[in-house]
Amino acid sequence: MDPIYQALVDIVGQEHVSNQPEELFIYSYDLGTTEPHRPDYAVTPRSTEEIQEIVKLANREKVPVVPLGGGLSLAGLAVPFRGGIALDLKRMDSILEVNEKARYAVVECGVSQGQLTSYLERNYPHLTHSEPGAPPTATIAGNVAIHGQGDLAQPYGFNSDMVNGLEIVLPTGEVCKFGSCSIGSGWFTQHPLPDVGLFLGWSGTTGIITKVSIRLFPSKKIRGVGQFVVEDEELVPEIMYKLTHTQMTEDIVAFSQAVPPFASGLQHFTINIAADSEKELEFKQEIIWDDTLGEYIRSGAGGFLGFRSGLQRPQVSKTSDWRKGGGFEYVGSIMPVDTYPECYRRGREISERHDIPYTVLGRCVGTAHAMMFSWTYAFNRADPETVRQAREALHETDDLVLELGGTIWKPGLYGQKLVMERLDPNTLNLMKKIKQMLDPNGIMNPGNWEVS
Amino acid sequence: MDIIACIKRVPDTSEADVVKIDPSQKDIEKDRLAFKINDWDEYVLEAAVQLKEKLGGTLTAVTIGPKEWDEVLRRALAMGADSAIRIDQDVSADDPHIVAIILDKVIRRLPYDLVLFGAQSEDFGSGHLGAMVAEILGIPHATLVINLEAEEKKIHVQRELEAGTLQSYTIDLPALLTIHTGINQPRYISMGGIRRAMQKELQVMSLSDLGLSLDALTPMVKLEEMRLPPKGKEAELITGAPEETAGQLAKILKDAGIF
Amino acid sequence: MTLTNFRYGDVIHRCFRCGYCKFPINWMDVNNCPAYARFRMETYSCGGRLWLTRAWLEGEIEWSDHLADILYSCTACKNCEVKCPLSFNIDILNMMIAAKSEMVERGEIPSAAKEFLENIQRQGNPYGTSREKRDEWMEGTGIEAYQGQEYLYYVGCVGSYDTRGQETARLLGKVLQKAGVSFGVLGNDENCDGNEVRNLGEETLFEMLAEDNVAQFQGLGVQKIVTLSPHSYNAMKNDYPGFNGVFDVLHYTQLLQELIRNGGLDVSGGYNAKVTYHDPCFLGRWNEEYDAPRAILRAIPGVQFVEMARNRNGALCCGGGGGNFYLDLLGGSEDSPARRRVREACETGANVLAVACPNCLTMLEDAVKAEGLENKLTVRDISEIVGEACVIK
Amino acid sequence: MSSILVVAEHRNQTLADVSYQVLSKGRQLADQAQMELLAAVAGVDIDAYAKELTRWADRVIIVNNDQLEEPLAEPYQKLIAHLIREIRPGIVLMGHSSFAMDLVPSLSVELGIPLVTDCVDIFWQNGDILVTRSIYNGKANASYSFAQSETILITGRVGEFPVEEGQRQGWIEEIEFAFEEECDYKKFEGYLEVEAAGVDITQAEVLVSVGRGIKEKKNLEIVEELARVLGGVVSCSRPVVDYGWLPSERQVGLSGKTVQPKLYLGLGISGAFQHVVGMKGARMTVAINKDAKAPIFSVANYGIVDDVLKVVPALVNKISELKGRTE
CATH class of the missing domain: 3.40.50 (Rossmann fold)
Structure with a gap:
C-alpha cells in the first residue's frame, strides 16, 4: 500500500482520496487547450485542519499540491504539471457569515458563485455580490485568487478589490489570517494593517485560500440590461468613458463576434442598470439613452436595441459548442480602455488566420480605469487540429497583449513566461525571495509562476 | 487451445421455502420454479472464455438435458463459445456414473486440450462428475481449481483445500479441471448477446447418436426417497421495525456482556 | 478497445464540463446531481461521467470496476438534462445509458447490477424472490x-x-x-x-x-x-x-x-400534518407531472402544505433511480442523496414527507432512520395519506 | 459383507478431524453389522497415527512410502485400489475432503464400484447400507441405495458425524506397497498457505461476519463501523471473498477459518453448511437475513428477519447509545 495514499486516507477518509485512473484522468484535464498532466492523488478535504495536514504531509514527502475550486480558469492553472495532489476544495462549501449591515459575506473556499447568489437572493434580497461571467460552479475564492471581475466591476472594480479578509493555509501548513479578522475584529475590512497581500494573482503557488470575506453590494429591486450597438469600433472607448461618467451603470461590456454573420463587425454594448423604482429606472434610462448615447443614435452611428429587466446568468459555456466541440479558451487581459479598437481588429485577424469565428469582449473595470479584454477561441475537442489552432491563436494573443501595452490576466504557462521576461528585475527578485520563503520545498502548484 | 465446457441447468432454490417435495418423493416440485445456469458453471464459462481470448482455439459447450436446457448453451454461445451440443436426455437425477459415460462419448468426438466442469452442482452437489469423466477419458484431472494458468502444452493450477490452503500442480494437457467459484468474476450475459447467439449452431444429439442406450446404462446407486430436512432448533426471532429489532438486539448483546 | 457502435460518438465530446448539471433550478448548491452530491469527486458529476465515457471510448482509460461504479451511480434523475444549457442536452442522459449498454454488452457491470438483471430475467423482479410470491401483497x-x-x-x-x-x-x-x-x-x-x-x-x-x-x-x-x-x-x-x-x-x-375533484373520493376525514412533498424523478422531471400530487395534498383538510427549497424540476433525487434502490451505490454516507433530502425536508418544519413512489418511500424512510429523525419526520406515500383521509383502516 | 475400510487423511503432522468423524461412524456401522473395521494410513513416520487409529479400528493397515506422505489423489488412488483388491472391504469410507473429492470419483470408475459422496447419514436398512445426502444446498435430503457390488465407496460430510471416544485396541499391520512408475503428467508443486496479513479472525472475541446480503463492497463500511463499536473484527462467507470484497484470510468456513468467538454476528449469510462448519463453535450466534427460511437461523441463538442494510446502521446507533450511557 502506498504510504502517501494511506496517509491521505487517514487525514480525509477513504472516500475523499483517490489514486484510481478515473479520478486521475479527470483531474489531469483543464477545460482549455493545456496539455493534461495526471496527478498522483485526488483529494477532497472538508476543513482547514485537513488541508493543513495534507500540506504538512506534502512537505514531508515533497509532493506537489495543486488546489482547485471550480477548475474553470481555462489557463491550466490547476493542471498538476508535476503530479502530486489535486486538491479539490469544493467540499469546503459553507457560507459562514453574512453581515448585512457591513455588507460582506465570509465563505469557505469551495463556495460557488451560484451558491452565494442563490443564498443572497433567498435570504438577503437587497444584497448581491459581483458575479463573474464564469459558470455558477466557479468559486468565490478561486475568482478572487485570479483577480477576477464580475458584473459590478464598473462601479467597484476587481473582485480581488472586494476582499475584506482571507484565511490561508501556508505552503508549510500554518494557518494565517489577513485583514481585520487577523486581530479578531471581524471580517469587515482588509485595511489598514501592514500589507502582506501575497496570495492573490499567484495561482495558488504561495498558499491555499481557505476562507474569504467578500464585499456585498446593494441589490436594487429592478436590475436589467440595455443593449446598444455601434458600427465603428473607434467609438467604443469614448462611449465607455461617457457611460462611466454617468455613474449610473452596474456593468458595461462591449463585444463583437462573428456569429451570427449579420452582426459580425458590429460592436455591441450590454449596459446593466439597476433601480429601486420605476421612477429611478426611467430617470437613469433617460440619462443614459437620451443624454449620453442620444447623439450616436441621432447621427445613425449607433442604435438602441432595447432594455429587458432581470439579469440572465451569462452562459459562457455555450461558446464551447461553437465548433460543435466542447471547448474554448480565451486570453484575458487588463488593458487601457482606449486600446479597444486595436484589440478588436488584431484579435479578429488572429481568429480569421486560424479559421476560428472571432469573439472579443471588453468589460469596463472601475470608472473606465481599465477594461478586461478577452479573445475567445473555440475548438473542437474531438479534432486535435482545431485544438492546435486555438493554442497558437492564444499564444499570438498573449504576445499581442504585451505589444499593445496591457497585462495578461491569469496567464497560462506561455503568458507567465512572457510576463516574467519583462518583469522589472527587482520585482522578479522579490517574487523569488517571497516564493522561497513561503514555499521552501516548492510544493505549491509547481510549474506555475516558476520564478526560481 | 481447444476447450470443452460441460455445464448444466438447475432450479433456482435460493429461497428455502420454494423447495417442495413432489408426491413421488423422488424429486422436488419443479413446475413453478425458475431455472438458471449452475452457479459453478458460470465460472467455468468465464474461465473458458478468458482462456480462449488469450490463447485462441475453440470452445464447445456441452450439456445433457431436455430442450429447455438449450438456455444454458445459449448463454455459453453468447459468452463466446463456438459451438454447443445438447444430448437430448433427462439425466438430472441419475447416477453421475451414467452421466459420465455419456459425456465421455461426446467428448471423444471432439478435439480438446482441456475439459472444464463446475466443481459441483447446485442441485445434487455430488462434486464427482468431472473427475469420473477424466478417469474414463484416461486424462489427468484436478478438482476445486481456484487459480489457472495455461500454456501451450500444460497448465498450472491451484486447488482449494480446507482452511485457506492451496495446492499447486502442473498438469500436462489434455486434462480435465473442475472449477471453483471465485476463480474469476463471471461477466454478465446480455439478452442482446443471447439473442445474437440464436444465430449460432446448436447441435442436438440423442443417446443412440452416441451409440448408447439408456437400458444398457445401469445405475450403481439408486435414489430411494427425497424429503425435506428435519427441522432443527430455530433461533429466537426478534421482530419489529429495524429500529426496534436493533434496539432489542443491542440490549441482548449488552446483557450478554459483549460490550 | 473499439466501441464503434456507441451511438453518441459524434457528440459526447461536446460536454465542456461547465457544471450547470450539478445545480438545482436555482444555484443554491452544487449537490443536485445525486451521484456528485454523494461523492463530490468530479468523476461523479454528469460532466465527469461523460468525459470518462469518452476517454473509455477513445482508449485513454480502461474499463474498471470503479469506472462501472461511477457510471452506474447515475440515477437517471434527469437533473443534468434539465440544467445543461447546450443544445445536445436532450441526449446527455441517453449518452450515459448508452455507455451502460456498452458495459452490459461486454458483460462488465457492477456485481449488484448483474444480480439485479439476472434476477429480473429469472424471477421478473430485481429481488430474485420467486414469481410465485408476487401476489402475496394482496392477501x-x-x-x-x-x-x-x-x-x-x-x-x-x-x-x-x-x-x-x-x-x-x-x-x-x-x-x-x-x-x-x-x-x-x-x-x-x-x-x-x-x-x-x-x-x-x-x-x-x-x-x-x-x-x-x-x-x-x-x-x-x-x-x-x-x-x-x-x-x-x-x-x-x-x-x-x-x-x-x-x-x-x-x-x-x-x-x-x-377522483377527488369530481367528488368520487371523499377525503373529508382529513389528515392533520404539516406536509412537504418530494417529487419523484419519473413523475416530475421525466413526465412533468408536478401538480397532481400537490393538488391532492392541498385538497385534504388539515394538510398544511410546505415546499422544500428544492422542488419540482429542481428537486433532489432520492438516489434510488437507475436501479440504485437495489444497487445502493449511493448509500452509506450522510452525503447520500436520500439523507440530504430528508434533512432538507426537516428544514421546512414539516412533520410528514409525502412521496408518490415506492422507491422514494423506501429510500427516504431508511434515510430518516439513518439520520435519527424518526421523531421529527415521517415518510408517507400519498396513497397512505389519502387512505387515512378517506378513513380506510 | 466382510469389513469396512476407513482411509485416514493427514497433513502437517495432524490427522484430519473428518477422519476421526468417519472413523467413529465406521465403528458404529461395523458394530451394528458385526463387521471388522479397518483403517488405513500411509506416508512416512505414521506409527503415531496408526496407534491413534487402533482406538477405533480392529486393524490398522499402515503403508510406509514417501510418495504417500502428502494427500495427493494419484498415488493414493493406486494405493486404495490395491487395498480394495487385496482386502475386498464391503464399504470404503472417507471424509468428504478436498483430498477425497480429487480421488474417489476416479477410483470408483477405475474399479467400477458405486460411489456416493458427501453423505450426512449412513445407516443400515434391512441388511443394506443406505446413505442420505443433503441436496439443493441443504433444502432437501435424498437417500440412496447401492446396486449389488463387492465394495461401495462413501464419503461423509465434514462435521456431520460426532467423534465418539474409541474403546478398541486394534492391531497394526504393515503392508508393503511400491509404485510401478512415477506419475509424470501431473506434478505436485507444493502448498500455498493464505497468510494472515494483520487480522487474525480466529483470535477475535467478536466476529461481525458478512455474506452476499450486503450487496456491495461499499457496504462493508457500515459493517466495519458495527465491528468497531462491538470491539470485534469483520469476517465473511465465501461469496464475499469470491467477489473480491475481502481477502480470503477473513473467510469463515470449510475452505476458510474455523472460529470460536464469544459472539458471531452473521449478516446476510444464508448459512450453507460449508460456512456453518467453520462457526458453529461460537458461544452466541446472531443472524440477520432477509430470507426467513435461511438455514443460518437454525444454528443461531437469535435471529432478525430483515435487510441487513436497514438493521445494521440502527444497531450501530443503539449500541453506541447504550455504550454512551454506561461510559
Whole structure:
C-alpha cells in the first residue's frame, strides 16, 4: 500500500482520496487547450485542519499540491504539471457569515458563485455580490485568487478589490489570517494593517485560500440590461468613458463576434442598470439613452436595441459548442480602455488566420480605469487540429497583449513566461525571495509562476 | 487451445421455502420454479472464455438435458463459445456414473486440450462428475481449481483445500479441471448477446447418436426417497421495525456482556 | 478497445464540463446531481461521467470496476438534462445509458447490477424472490384479478415485494375500491415493467419485457392502466407505444386527483400534518407531472402544505433511480442523496414527507432512520395519506 | 459383507478431524453389522497415527512410502485400489475432503464400484447400507441405495458425524506397497498457505461476519463501523471473498477459518453448511437475513428477519447509545 495514499486516507477518509485512473484522468484535464498532466492523488478535504495536514504531509514527502475550486480558469492553472495532489476544495462549501449591515459575506473556499447568489437572493434580497461571467460552479475564492471581475466591476472594480479578509493555509501548513479578522475584529475590512497581500494573482503557488470575506453590494429591486450597438469600433472607448461618467451603470461590456454573420463587425454594448423604482429606472434610462448615447443614435452611428429587466446568468459555456466541440479558451487581459479598437481588429485577424469565428469582449473595470479584454477561441475537442489552432491563436494573443501595452490576466504557462521576461528585475527578485520563503520545498502548484 | 465446457441447468432454490417435495418423493416440485445456469458453471464459462481470448482455439459447450436446457448453451454461445451440443436426455437425477459415460462419448468426438466442469452442482452437489469423466477419458484431472494458468502444452493450477490452503500442480494437457467459484468474476450475459447467439449452431444429439442406450446404462446407486430436512432448533426471532429489532438486539448483546 | 457502435460518438465530446448539471433550478448548491452530491469527486458529476465515457471510448482509460461504479451511480434523475444549457442536452442522459449498454454488452457491470438483471430475467423482479410470491401483497384485500375491468392496476416490483411498498400497494388498492373504481390486478402474472432495466443499459431485456407486457395487456383487453410507481408509469406511457402498446396510462396521483375533484373520493376525514412533498424523478422531471400530487395534498383538510427549497424540476433525487434502490451505490454516507433530502425536508418544519413512489418511500424512510429523525419526520406515500383521509383502516 | 475400510487423511503432522468423524461412524456401522473395521494410513513416520487409529479400528493397515506422505489423489488412488483388491472391504469410507473429492470419483470408475459422496447419514436398512445426502444446498435430503457390488465407496460430510471416544485396541499391520512408475503428467508443486496479513479472525472475541446480503463492497463500511463499536473484527462467507470484497484470510468456513468467538454476528449469510462448519463453535450466534427460511437461523441463538442494510446502521446507533450511557 502506498504510504502517501494511506496517509491521505487517514487525514480525509477513504472516500475523499483517490489514486484510481478515473479520478486521475479527470483531474489531469483543464477545460482549455493545456496539455493534461495526471496527478498522483485526488483529494477532497472538508476543513482547514485537513488541508493543513495534507500540506504538512506534502512537505514531508515533497509532493506537489495543486488546489482547485471550480477548475474553470481555462489557463491550466490547476493542471498538476508535476503530479502530486489535486486538491479539490469544493467540499469546503459553507457560507459562514453574512453581515448585512457591513455588507460582506465570509465563505469557505469551495463556495460557488451560484451558491452565494442563490443564498443572497433567498435570504438577503437587497444584497448581491459581483458575479463573474464564469459558470455558477466557479468559486468565490478561486475568482478572487485570479483577480477576477464580475458584473459590478464598473462601479467597484476587481473582485480581488472586494476582499475584506482571507484565511490561508501556508505552503508549510500554518494557518494565517489577513485583514481585520487577523486581530479578531471581524471580517469587515482588509485595511489598514501592514500589507502582506501575497496570495492573490499567484495561482495558488504561495498558499491555499481557505476562507474569504467578500464585499456585498446593494441589490436594487429592478436590475436589467440595455443593449446598444455601434458600427465603428473607434467609438467604443469614448462611449465607455461617457457611460462611466454617468455613474449610473452596474456593468458595461462591449463585444463583437462573428456569429451570427449579420452582426459580425458590429460592436455591441450590454449596459446593466439597476433601480429601486420605476421612477429611478426611467430617470437613469433617460440619462443614459437620451443624454449620453442620444447623439450616436441621432447621427445613425449607433442604435438602441432595447432594455429587458432581470439579469440572465451569462452562459459562457455555450461558446464551447461553437465548433460543435466542447471547448474554448480565451486570453484575458487588463488593458487601457482606449486600446479597444486595436484589440478588436488584431484579435479578429488572429481568429480569421486560424479559421476560428472571432469573439472579443471588453468589460469596463472601475470608472473606465481599465477594461478586461478577452479573445475567445473555440475548438473542437474531438479534432486535435482545431485544438492546435486555438493554442497558437492564444499564444499570438498573449504576445499581442504585451505589444499593445496591457497585462495578461491569469496567464497560462506561455503568458507567465512572457510576463516574467519583462518583469522589472527587482520585482522578479522579490517574487523569488517571497516564493522561497513561503514555499521552501516548492510544493505549491509547481510549474506555475516558476520564478526560481 | 481447444476447450470443452460441460455445464448444466438447475432450479433456482435460493429461497428455502420454494423447495417442495413432489408426491413421488423422488424429486422436488419443479413446475413453478425458475431455472438458471449452475452457479459453478458460470465460472467455468468465464474461465473458458478468458482462456480462449488469450490463447485462441475453440470452445464447445456441452450439456445433457431436455430442450429447455438449450438456455444454458445459449448463454455459453453468447459468452463466446463456438459451438454447443445438447444430448437430448433427462439425466438430472441419475447416477453421475451414467452421466459420465455419456459425456465421455461426446467428448471423444471432439478435439480438446482441456475439459472444464463446475466443481459441483447446485442441485445434487455430488462434486464427482468431472473427475469420473477424466478417469474414463484416461486424462489427468484436478478438482476445486481456484487459480489457472495455461500454456501451450500444460497448465498450472491451484486447488482449494480446507482452511485457506492451496495446492499447486502442473498438469500436462489434455486434462480435465473442475472449477471453483471465485476463480474469476463471471461477466454478465446480455439478452442482446443471447439473442445474437440464436444465430449460432446448436447441435442436438440423442443417446443412440452416441451409440448408447439408456437400458444398457445401469445405475450403481439408486435414489430411494427425497424429503425435506428435519427441522432443527430455530433461533429466537426478534421482530419489529429495524429500529426496534436493533434496539432489542443491542440490549441482548449488552446483557450478554459483549460490550 | 473499439466501441464503434456507441451511438453518441459524434457528440459526447461536446460536454465542456461547465457544471450547470450539478445545480438545482436555482444555484443554491452544487449537490443536485445525486451521484456528485454523494461523492463530490468530479468523476461523479454528469460532466465527469461523460468525459470518462469518452476517454473509455477513445482508449485513454480502461474499463474498471470503479469506472462501472461511477457510471452506474447515475440515477437517471434527469437533473443534468434539465440544467445543461447546450443544445445536445436532450441526449446527455441517453449518452450515459448508452455507455451502460456498452458495459452490459461486454458483460462488465457492477456485481449488484448483474444480480439485479439476472434476477429480473429469472424471477421478473430485481429481488430474485420467486414469481410465485408476487401476489402475496394482496392477501386479504379482496382485490380482483384483471378481467376486463376499466383499469389495470399495475403494482410493479417494489410494490409487490418490498414490505413497505406492499403496504402502499394495498392501501392504494383499498382507496380505489372505496372510490368504486373498476380495476383488477395481474397478481403472479405481473412482470417487471423494465423501466430500470432500460436505465441500467440492458436494452434487449427491456425490449423483451416491454413486448411481453404489451402482448399480455393487449391479450387481456387492457385499455387503461393506473400504476403505483412512477417508474412503471414512465415506461408504459413513453416507451411501450414504441412496442405498439398504446394505453391510457395514469400515475395513481393523477387518477386520485381526478377522483377527488369530481367528488368520487371523499377525503373529508382529513389528515392533520404539516406536509412537504418530494417529487419523484419519473413523475416530475421525466413526465412533468408536478401538480397532481400537490393538488391532492392541498385538497385534504388539515394538510398544511410546505415546499422544500428544492422542488419540482429542481428537486433532489432520492438516489434510488437507475436501479440504485437495489444497487445502493449511493448509500452509506450522510452525503447520500436520500439523507440530504430528508434533512432538507426537516428544514421546512414539516412533520410528514409525502412521496408518490415506492422507491422514494423506501429510500427516504431508511434515510430518516439513518439520520435519527424518526421523531421529527415521517415518510408517507400519498396513497397512505389519502387512505387515512378517506378513513380506510 | 466382510469389513469396512476407513482411509485416514493427514497433513502437517495432524490427522484430519473428518477422519476421526468417519472413523467413529465406521465403528458404529461395523458394530451394528458385526463387521471388522479397518483403517488405513500411509506416508512416512505414521506409527503415531496408526496407534491413534487402533482406538477405533480392529486393524490398522499402515503403508510406509514417501510418495504417500502428502494427500495427493494419484498415488493414493493406486494405493486404495490395491487395498480394495487385496482386502475386498464391503464399504470404503472417507471424509468428504478436498483430498477425497480429487480421488474417489476416479477410483470408483477405475474399479467400477458405486460411489456416493458427501453423505450426512449412513445407516443400515434391512441388511443394506443406505446413505442420505443433503441436496439443493441443504433444502432437501435424498437417500440412496447401492446396486449389488463387492465394495461401495462413501464419503461423509465434514462435521456431520460426532467423534465418539474409541474403546478398541486394534492391531497394526504393515503392508508393503511400491509404485510401478512415477506419475509424470501431473506434478505436485507444493502448498500455498493464505497468510494472515494483520487480522487474525480466529483470535477475535467478536466476529461481525458478512455474506452476499450486503450487496456491495461499499457496504462493508457500515459493517466495519458495527465491528468497531462491538470491539470485534469483520469476517465473511465465501461469496464475499469470491467477489473480491475481502481477502480470503477473513473467510469463515470449510475452505476458510474455523472460529470460536464469544459472539458471531452473521449478516446476510444464508448459512450453507460449508460456512456453518467453520462457526458453529461460537458461544452466541446472531443472524440477520432477509430470507426467513435461511438455514443460518437454525444454528443461531437469535435471529432478525430483515435487510441487513436497514438493521445494521440502527444497531450501530443503539449500541453506541447504550455504550454512551454506561461510559
